[in-house]
Amino acid sequence: MNFRDELAERAKVVNKALDQCLPSVNAYPPAIHQAVRYSVFAGGKRLRPILVLAGAEAVGGNTETVMPAACAVELLHTYSLVHDDLPAMDNDDLRRGQPTCHRAFGEAMAILAGDALLTSSFNVLAQLPQSAGVAPERVVRVISELAQAAGTQGLIGGQVVDLASEGDTVDEDMLEYIHTRKTGALIRVSVRAGAILSGASEAQLQKLTDYANSLGLAFQIVDDILDVVGDEQIIGKPVGSDQRNQKATYPALFGLDAARQKATEAAETALSSLNSFGSEAQFLRGLVQFVINRNQ
Amino acid sequence: MNFRDELAERAKVVNKALDQCLPSVNAYPPAIHQAVRYSVFAGGKRLRPILVLAGAEAVGGNTETVMPAACAVELLHTYSLVHDDLPAMDNDDLRRGQPTCHRAFGEAMAILAGDALLTSSFNVLAQLPQSAGVAPERVVRVISELAQAAGTQGLIGGQVVDLASEGDTVDEDMLEYIHTRKTGALIRVSVRAGAILSGASEAQLQKLTDYANSLGLAFQIVDDILDVVGDEQIIGKPVGSDQRNQKATYPALFGLDAARQKATEAAETALSSLNSFGSEAQFLRGLVQFVINRNQ
Numbered sequence: 001m002n003f004r005d006e007l008a009e010r011a012k013v014v015n016k017a018l019d020q021c022l023p024s025v026n027a028y029p030p031a032i033h034q035a036v037r038y039s040v041f042a043g044g045k046r047l048r049p050i051l052v053l054a055g056a057e058a059v060g061g062n063t064e065t066v067m068p069a070a071c072a073v074e075l076l077h078t079y080s081l082v083h084d085d086l087p088a089m090d091n092d093d094l095r096r097g098q099p100t101c102h103r104a105f106g107e108a109m110a111i112l113a114g115d116a117l118l119t120s121s122f123n124v125l126a127q128l129p130q131s132a133g134v135a136p137e138r139v140v141r142v143i144s145e146l147a148q149a150a151g152t153q154g155l156i157g158g159q160v161v162d163l164a165s166e167g168d169t170v171d172e173d174m175l176e177y178i179h180t181r182k183t184g185a186l187i188r189v190s191v192r193a194g195a196i197l198s199g200a201s202e203a204q205l206q207k208l209t210d211y212a213n214s215l216g217l218a219f220q221i222v223d224d225i226l227d228v229v230g231d232e233q234i235i236g237k238p239v240g241s242d243q244r245n246q247k248a249t250y251p252a253l254f255g256l257d258a259a260r261q262k263a264t265e266a267a268e269t270a271l272s273s274l275n276s277f278g279s280e281a282q283f284l285r286g287l288v289q290f291v292i293n294r295n296q
Numbered sequence: 297m298n299f300r301d302e303l304a305e306r307a308k309v310v311n312k313a314l315d316q317c318l319p320s321v322n323a324y325p326p327a328i329h330q331a332v333r334y335s336v337f338a339g340g341k342r343l344r345p346i347l348v349l350a351g352a353e354a355v356g357g358n359t360e361t362v363m364p365a366a367c368a369v370e371l372l373h374t375y376s377l378v379h380d381d382l383p384a385m386d387n388d389d390l391r392r393g394q395p396t397c398h399r400a401f402g403e404a405m406a407i408l409a410g411d412a413l414l415t416s417s418f419n420v421l422a423q424l425p426q427s428a429g430v431a432p433e434r435v436v437r438v439i440s441e442l443a444q445a446a447g448t449q450g451l452i453g454g455q456v457v458d459l460a461s462e463g464d465t466v467d468e469d470m471l472e473y474i475h476t477r478k479t480g481a482l483i484r485v486s487v488r489a490g491a492i493l494s495g496a497s498e499a500q501l502q503k504l505t506d507y508a509n510s511l512g513l514a515f516q517i518v519d520d521i522l523d524v525v526g527d528e529q530i531i532g533k534p535v536g537s538d539q540r541n542q543k544a545t546y547p548a549l550f551g552l553d554a555a556r557q558k559a560t561e562a563a564e565t566a567l568s569s570l571n572s573f574g575s576e577a578q579f580l581r582g583l584v585q586f587v588i589n590r591n592q
Contacts, residue, residue, distance in 0.1 A: 023448060029456045032448050083411060088403035107384035108459055111407065115379060116448050118411065122418045123443035126436050136432035140422050143439060147419030152319060152328050152412050160325045163404055 003286045010053065011046040014070055021071045021124055035105040035113035039082050043096040048073045051190035055208060058281045061198020065132045069142060069193045072121045076146065077186055079117035080155050082110055089163065134197055142193045149185040158182035170248030178248060184216035207273050211284060214270035219291045221263040224249035228256065230295065267292045299582040306349065307342040310366055317367045317420055331401040331409035335378050339392040344369045347486035351504060354577045357494020361428045365438060365489045368417045372442065373482055375413035376451050378406055385459065430493055438489045445481040454478035466544030474544060480512035503569050507580060510566035515587045517559040520545035521552065526591065563588045
């Protein structure tokens with residue numbers, strides 16, 4: 001199986017688990033469960049949950065055991081997209097080619113759907129000792145790390161600074177601040193969560209953290225580049241939106257060539273962080289290539 | 297010390313703990329921390345955190361140990377108020393006599409402040425094993441119960457049905473559905489959290505749950521009554537707002553006298569749930585009287 005097929009295969013397994021961990025659209029009150037499912041199943045590469053599974057794999061863990069954590073990070077990621085899209089925030093009408101949650105269900109329901117996704121992310125994690133026999137101390141650690149990655153020093157902090165900086169000149173420091181929080185924090189906690197739940201040593205965790213930091217940077221730079229040169233049909237949203245919204249991006253700050261160079265360097269750093277791992281980290285290595293070469 | 301003074305004393309201790317568990321207004325990015333602190337310190341009786349402490353006390357636990365859990369439920373309660381007040385939801389300009397978060401800081405910041413409060417609620421809980429030496433299995437159980445009380449079968453579900461029913465005729469079943477979720481769920485998990493973290497037996501937990509269910513009902517009915525007959529200066533918001541917004545309430549459904557009767561019955565049930573407890577539940581008993589007799 002080539003890497004792209006394997007990735008699609010894993011995304012399918014994640015989708016099945018997400019389907020099982022969410023209440024049905026008929027569960028009362030149905031409106032909120034419809035909005036939640038609509039947002040979760042609007043597409044997406046499932047990169048973060050796949051990173052949870054791969055983080056477990058890299059330290060000899062069981063991917064099935066950590067699957068609820070994989071779902072938890074995707075729920076949390078989806079919450080952040082639903083709230084970021086709101087009229088008071090980025091005011092986006094489309095996400096992956098589909099109407100955003102608030103366009104489809106109204107603003108109140110989109111706020112509540114985001115709240116529900118965030119809340120259920122912690123609920124799903126808290127079931128791990130019962131559902132999969134994971135040691136509670138590992139679960140509490142992951143909950144703590146996820147909450148911090150999502151909090152005012154993580155995702156939320158990144159969004160606050162991103163909103164405040166629109167239209168301003170953004171320097172490299174601020175660009176890095178925004179990206180390490182809006183994208184990097186959740187990518188990092190995904191890899192770490194899989195590893196922590198599988199009993200990784202602190203040394204293994206440090207190397208996986210270095211890997212995730214570099215992978216997150218490469219991912220974000222490529223995202224910025226695709227917004228400039230990507231194919232609208234493939235990426236599912238209009239290109240050039242960052243420029244129109246005067247968003248800070250790597251290509252805007254450094255130019256396309258230097259941004260590409262930075263992405264390549266980050267990819268190399270990610271790969272070298274895995275030097276002490278053997279074949280169990282093969283999938284994490286493959287992800288680096290995928291992130292660099294992706295066209296969506 | 298009379299009960300009202302003791303309540304004020306406990307609220308003061310809770311406020312101090314809340315102050316310590318939140319980042320300072322100067323923490324970067326300051327805007328979000330200002331909005332969070334503004335919302336948390338806009339007043340409030342601190343009933344829920346005080347119930348956490350009293351739940352611990354009733355089973356011989358240490359109130360200092362469970363204080364972070366007391367803060368967690370108040371942060372979560374505050375998140376629900378901030379989001380409920382938003383223009384897309386109840387569109388309230390005032391809360392406890394002060395401009396609501398979105399009136400003071402804008403809509404985007406209010407959405408993010410609510411998100412931050414919800415997230416930090418779980419983060420604060422997840423620190424309990426490290427900060428207070430509480431067994432991780434108890435902490436995970438409380439996180440699970442809090443997430444469920446806040447989720448689509450709890451707070452969020454109640455808000456969805458409440459929004460959907462505005463202007464409709466609401467029968468007793470639906471009124472009960474809304475109130476047990478919007479008010480009851482968090483009151484119940486507050487008492488249970490304090491008790492669970494303190495090692496309560498399942499039998500003790502069941503009785504405290506019965507107590508909390510009845511207390512929550514009494515609290516809600518009195519709230520509804522105060523919206524009809526309360527003193528605007530004392531309760532800090534215009535009276536009659538439920539009627540203007542065509543909200544379902546106990547007085548609207550049953551009339552004032554029958555609503556008062558129901559509140560008294562719920563209070564009696566709450567008290568009798570504590571029959572097997574001794575003086576360690578004296579504060580929980582006092583709370584029943586307070587809830588019934590309050591004028592704000």
